[in-house]
Amino acid sequence: MTPRHLSLHDGWTLTADGPVPPALPAGGVPAAVPGCVHTDLLAAGLIDDPYLDDNEERLGWIGRTDWTYRTDFAWAADGHEFTDLCFDGLDTVATVLLNGTRIGSTANQHRSYRFPVRPLLREGTNTLVVRFTAPYTYAEALRDKLGDRPGAYAEPYAFIRKMACNFGWDWGPTLVTSGIWRPVALESWTGHRIAEVKAVGDLDGDGVPRLSLTLGVDRAGDGPLEASVEVAGERAVFTVPAGEDRAAVTLPVPGAARWWPHSHGEQPLYDVTVRLGEDAWNGRTGFRGVGLEHEAFRISVNDEPVFVRGVNWIPDDCFPARITRQRISDRLDQAIAANVNLVRVWGGGLYESDDFYELCDEKGLLVWQDFPFACAAYPEEQPLYDEVAAETRENLVRLAPHPSLVLWCGNNENLEGHADWGWQEELEGRTWGHAYYHELLPALCAETDPSRPYWPGSPYSGSPELPPQDPTRGTVHLWDVWNRVDYTHYADTAHRFVAEFGFQGPPAHATLRRAVSGPLSPGAPLMTHHQKAEDGDRKLLEGLGAHLPQPVSFDDWHWLTQLNQARAVAFGIRHFRSHSPYCMGSIVWQLNDCWPVVSWAAVDGDGRRKPLWYALRAVYADRLMAVRDGALHLVNDSALVWEGALRLTRRSLDGTVLAEETSAVATGARGVTRVPLPPAIAEPDDSTREVLVAELGDLRAVEFYEEDTRLALPAARYDVTVTQGDESGIGYRVTVTARTLLRDLALFPDRLDPAAEVDDMLVTLLPGERAVFHVTGAVLEDPEALGSRPALRCVNDLVDG
Incomplete structure (x- = not known):
């Protein structure tokens, strides 16, 4: 008989x-x-939106309260032998009762659960109850039993297998959740059923695509079971031996094409069907090989090294059940449009939804997956050790089919914390996670998913005997910039792989205005609530340094700190990419936010792109020009030779050409060429009044010899025309013609309509040049307002020449 699936999503009530x-x-x-x-209390009108103002501060009681979910459902005998109650996710410490009988308990958000319930079901009405123990109650009791552990925050997240950032982070609110956060259903079956499928598409030793499949079954009898698998026109029949519950088969798939990250090729995907009697499993995979050179930390796909142009990903909402497939797709599209080719799923969050990995497969985004450990010493005692083992096995199998997933990483910053943050003295010999990162996780990866490399943590230099932050090997996290030193210090060292670095900036004005009902000014109480970083507002202003002037109004603060964020990160990426192939990756902290907040994100909590996003699009493009150490570096991360006539000019700020050099250049595929700057270009007569311009084909780089605060920038003069509508659906076209040099011209249409977006930003124009900005989503009473402050800004507004 065909298995029967009955969703149980209706009729639930919540009580405290x-x-x-x-x-x-x-x-x-x-x-x-x-x-x-x-979200239930919010929908019932019993709490205020925790993302607005300081409402979060009045909701701490929710995470310290026990809750009960209850529903009644109808059931009738269906002719099957067995029925299981299946929870795809419970958050987190729960007891499940069916018709008054306790059928199981849970303590791990990162797992699914299946309970056999056939004898307990009744014809007619049945009652299902899920009682949740407060997360704080459970975690604090375990902390008291096992002894405290050091961590970045005074919260007990290391003592419960739950999304750590629920307990607050330096970009996120403290909103400690409980609930049935993934689907729940009754599944009925007879005789035998498919319990588990692990499907891995990779390449054999000769480079031929192959599918390695392991089938797990639940069965009522002991006889042999015949199963089959089909993919890309190939089929194999195999047997689960008598008395066994598992069988494996490897199927060559010579007709399949290879899957590539979008920056290197196409993303062919193939349906996989596994059959066991009348039960079937349907999935999808792609075929590629993955490699990791440990010392250099060089990721390869299909034996081709990939320079990682990455972003870190945090949960896109504090309440993950609200995240739709479309929302994930939109966010990943924003990453791809910024020329990102890898997303690192950070260890303070979750194993993401199936939608996330399926979309990464489709879009060609590589995935680096942290195991869920972050910024704390994690106890290894029971019951945590077995919970970690169970969640790891399950998610290794669940995510195995996805070609986008190319790396498993043991944790975020815990190895560095133990080595460099004073944890060892505080621990006094207590466990801290070493056995997870160096024993359990690598063993399970080798046993369950050997097709992908495993890395014990980040930052990490390849051996427990080495300092975690060795720039000559492995991965580093660079946080002296932002916390202590100017962003120009990114250029002090050539690193192998920068897995985390970033700089703060505020969200879009429309996002702030929606989230904060009071005055918008740094230091205002409600604004301060949306700045979670320690000394964040001070660091924003100090970070302006000599680069940009200190603001005197909120509008100027907002513009300058957003701009400085974009410049800081772009400076770092230009440096890292110019050192390729010695350096083979940078992963910006971070792509996204989970709520409206001043943070390191390129896309804010309402999904709006900050100036940083536009800067990423430019510096993560296939081709980049970077000035460093007296030379122009031509970075070509494309499959074609980049050649042409390179024109270098030194100009006065009024556009007059003071010196010019032209030369033929060619940079090979995936290569970097260093072009020394001729003295006539490298050495200005007056550094405060001159600019270097490099042009090669349709790409241009503009470099100033001084910081903006020392430049003799002219007062901004330009002509603006705004035209409305055209056949392509663009709402407004804003054309700016420069009458003087304009530094980092930016348009913020959300200042006029929260729904408005613009296609470009941070454009520097020489006198006489023109830029056209396309605005979509806006309906404006006064379109001409797009041509003036606060919508239209440039650095010239603020620098006294």
């Missing part, structure tokens, strides 16, 4: 197990499944 600040109705409040307590 004890008194709580809002008065809940006697019968509870309607509950959405999948969902969580916060």
